[in-house]
Amino acid sequence: MSESAIRIVTEIPGPGSQAIVARREAATPQGAAKLTGLAIERGEGSRVEDVDGNRFIDMAGGIGVLAVGHCPEGVSRAMIEQADKLIHMCAIVGSYELYVQVAERLNAITPGDFEKKTLLVNTGAEAVEAAVGLARVHSGRQGVVVFEGAYHGRSNLTMSMTSKFSLFKKGFGPFAPEVYRFPFPYNYRRPAGMSEEQFVEEQIQRLSECFVSVVDPSHVAAVVVEPVQGEGGFLPAPASWLVRLREICDEHGIVLIADEVQSGMGRTGELFAMEHSGVIPDMVTTAKSLAAGMPLGAVVGRAEIMDSAHPGGLGGTYSGNPLACAAALEAMDTIATPEFLARAREVGVQMRERMEKLAERFPKMVGDVRGLGPMLAMEIVQDGDPLKPCMETTAAITAETLIRGVITIRAGLYSNCVRFLPPLNISDADLREAMDVVEEAVAAVAARRAEA
Numbered sequence: 001m002s003e004s005a006i007r008i009v010t011e012i013p014g015p016g017s018q019a020i021v022a023r024r025e026a027a028t029p030q031g032a033a034k035l036t037g038l039a040i041e042r043g044e045g046s047r048v049e050d051v052d053g054n055r056f057i058d059m060a061g062g063i064g065v066l067a068v069g070h071c072p073e074g075v076s077r078a079m080i081e082q083a084d085k086l087i088h089m090c091a092i093v094g095s096y097e098l099y100v101q102v103a104e105r106l107n108a109i110t111p112g113d114f115e116k117k118t119l120l121v122n123t124g125a126e127a128v129e130a131a132v133g134l135a136r137v138h139s140g141r142q143g144v145v146v147f148e149g150a151y152h153g154r155s156n157l158t159m160s161m162t163s164k165f166s167l168f169k170k171g172f173g174p175f176a177p178e179v180y181r182f183p184f185p186y187n188y189r190r191p192a193g194m195s196e197e198q199f200v201e202e203q204i205q206r207l208s209e210c211f212v213s214v215v216d217p218s219h220v221a222a223v224v225v226e227p228v229q230g231e232g233g234f235l236p237a238p239a240s241w242l243v244r245l246r247e248i249c250d251e252h253g254i255v256l257i258a259d260e261v262q263s264g265m266g267r268t269g270e271l272f273a274m275e276h277s278g279v280i281p282d283m284v285t286t287a288k289s290l291a292a293g294m295p296l297g298a299v300v301g302r303a304e305i306m307d308s309a310h311p312g313g314l315g316g317t318y319s320g321n322p323l324a325c326a327a328a329l330e331a332m333d334t335i336a337t338p339e340f341l342a343r344a345r346e347v348g349v350q351m352r353e354r355m356e357k358l359a360e361r362f363p364k365m366v367g368d369v370r371g372l373g374p375m376l377a378m379e380i381v382q383d384g385d386p387l388k389p390c391m392e393t394t395a396a397i398t399a400e401t402l403i404r405g406v407i408t409i410r411a412g413l414y415s416n417c418v419r420f421l422p423p424l425n426i427s428d429a430d431l432r433e434a435m436d437v438v439e440e441a442v443a444a445v446a447a448r449r450a451e452a
């Protein structure tokens with residue numbers, strides 16, 4: 001590919017994209033939303049090309065699915081070879097070695113030096129739902145503790161566990177019972193005058209209080225926590241808060257489930273985000289980058305919890321499909337190496353530096369730069385006020401990056417964060433070019449705001 005990654009040859013979206021999107025709108029429901037008007041033809045590494053021949057740098061990575069980039073050679077090759085041998089069997093009907101290999105690999109690389117077992121499913125939501133079910137059977141209890149700002153998926157249980165009502169849940173009730181919501185430490189929005197340390201202390205205190213005021217611990221099967229909230233706006237859970245959560249779970253026999261669907265598989269510069277805190281969960285859910293874009297999710301957990309369901313209680317027609325397993329083994333071969341994780345951390349350092357410069361230059365607009373490793377977001381506000389989230393400006397920034405050739409997407413309880421989920425093996429040159437565009441886009445929006 002040429003020197004410059006970005007190549008814009010039409011208006012954005014171009015005529016070809018517009019035509020396909022118009023057909024999409026006619027043929028599919030509006031509820032299945034789209035964040036850009038692009039129709040994409042092909043992808044390679046951190047770049048995608050649309051049907052009009054425009055080339056973009058993809059800083060959304062299929063919403064955090066493409067840690068190893070678009071169409072990595074090893075993954076494509078493994079899938080093509082597998083497609084010639086066996087596309088589907090159904091693990092309920094017969095076993096195949098790839099399925100076992102993925103489970104063995106996940107058991108080996110997931111935190112915790114206890115005996116583990118892995119359940120393969122198709123999506124993140126399915127993984128979370130299965131993990132909660134297993135924790136319930138294991139504990140004989142029903143309650144599930146989740147947090148403000150959480151996102152766990154769109155099945156009925158996981159939507160019930162998800163926090164943001166207007167975007168995800170409106171009109172879809174009734175929701176599943178026995179879901180109890182606790183506060184999550186949103187440091188940027190802490191009360192004025194309170195230090196970060198005081199705030200974390202207060203939040204630790206709130207945890208204990210909630211186990212009195214919201215639900216009794218003896219009723220709780222599982223606490224499900226994202227070590228870095230994804231849809232919630234890339235909020236890292238403070239390590240000391242996670243430590244306290246672990247202690248409470250230990251005191252009361254509660255299963256601690258880390259939902260690492262978005263934060264896992266190298267996204268934070270460690271294989272799993274929980275590794276930053278040293279806290280070992282009893283179960284981990286993973287999906288997204290696990291299979292480089294193929295639909296595969298997994299629950300990895302303590303063997304005694306994983307074995308608590310009766311034979312036949314778990315499974316699905318496509319769970320652990322051979323093509324997805326072939327892709328996952330290749331993806332894990334790449335991601336679970338010190339070199340890959342070191343590069344991911346370096347990408348994080350470079351992105352953070354650029355974003356912090358933006359926050360210095362536009363302090364009234366870029367209120368916060370945060371995340372863990374390369375899982376980074378900028379929170380967009382008005383007048384530099386943490387309590388004035390600005391969704392419109394955020395949408396304007398992502399629209400500006402797009403017309404300049406960089407795909408970015410939003411997140412956040414208030415839809416006011418620009419989040420970055422690039423391939424973690426993105427080159428220095430592509431990263432620099434992408435962040436130059438982000439800078440131009442923020443500057444353009446700031447100039448418009450100043451004029452208004």
Ligand SMILES: Cc1ncc(COP(=O)(O)O)c(C=O)c1O
Pocket residue numbers: 063123124125126128151152153154226230231259260261262263287288
């Ligand atoms: C933390 C978390 N859990 C669960 C899910 C649901 O995953 P899926 O969309 O594969 O069902 C997501 C998706 O974004 C997620 O970020």
